[in-house]
Amino acid sequence: MGIAIKQALGESLFQEETLEGDIPLYPSINKDTGKISSQVKDFSSVYPQKMPMAEVEEVPFRVLGQLWGTYILCEVPEGLMLIDQHAAHERLNYEKIKSLYENGPPHSQELLTSVLLEVSPVEASLLEEILPHLQKLGFVLEPFGEFSFVIRSVPSFLVQRDVRKILENVLKDLYLLSKTSTLSDIVPSLLKSMACHASIKAHDVLTEMEMVSLLKELKKLNILHCPHGRPFYKLFSKEEIARFFHRS
Incomplete structure (x- = not known):
């Protein structure tokens, strides 16, 4: 054997x-x-570094680790939960960005060093169109040449992120959408794209503290899918696992 x-x-x-x-x-x-x-x-x-036991005991789950740098394995009273870290973080970011856009005022932070954003002519036109919406989120951008913009300030939750890369990807998303459908209301697509590109990615290695923090935030939501409709978790119940192993 x-x-x-x-x-x-x-x-x-x-x-x-x-x-x-x-x-x-x-x-x-x-x-x-x-x-x-x-x-x-x-x-x-x-x-x-390990999560302090006192803090672990405050939450009804136990993080077991990360699977393939993409999923969080978590023990819960009902069984074993598998969480897609990108989809889950995307949902959290979408709710945060949506609330920021609708309720304001924006929590903006000036960058120590301004960031230059260079775009194509089509993207420059699109950026001009969404500029008022970006300002509502806390961005401060100024034209710099024919197809360039200077990023002066960003929403506070994006200070540690690559804002140039995020905006480049958002513009690409909106451009592709504009070719396949009419963007009569560009705001929902903008917010979803922003949430997606500002989120943790697959293969991002997370610390135990980061995983626990993410799960604590998810507990506050009564939503089970990302903004694009994909589920972000799968629960394997104790009974399901026991049946698989033929345990009584």
Whole structure:
């Protein structure tokens, strides 16, 4: 049976994966002797920070980790929850941006160094059209040459983000939409695109604190999908898991 499992999983599973000093990352099996090596790399100095237990106990969930740098694994009273980190963060950002746009006044922060945004002629025309809406969100942009703009201030929640890249992607989204449909009301598309490009991406590595913070924010929402309609979580119930493993 052991040989069959080894063949099914592949030889690579039984090879020692190492870092500097030839110390395995995790316990491994010696192919010649069949013995398990217990010497592993100590990561305690690399990842020393853990969520304080007092703070963990305040929330009815336990973050188990990140899967493929894309999904958050979370233990909840009902079972095991898998959360799409981008779609979940996109939903949170959309609600924040929508509230900011509708209620104002914008929470704007001036950049220490202005950012130059260079666009195509078509994008420049589109940017002129959405400029009043961007101002309602807290952006301050000024024309700088024929097809360039200087970004002076941004919404406070985007201070640490690449605002030039975000606006470039938003303009591309709106341009593509304008080719396939009439943008009679450009605001919903603008807010959705802004939320999408300002959010955590797939393969972004998150700390335990960041994952817990994201889940705490999600608890406040009574919405189960991203602004584009995709679900952002899947719950595997205790009963479903028990049935799969034929446990009574």
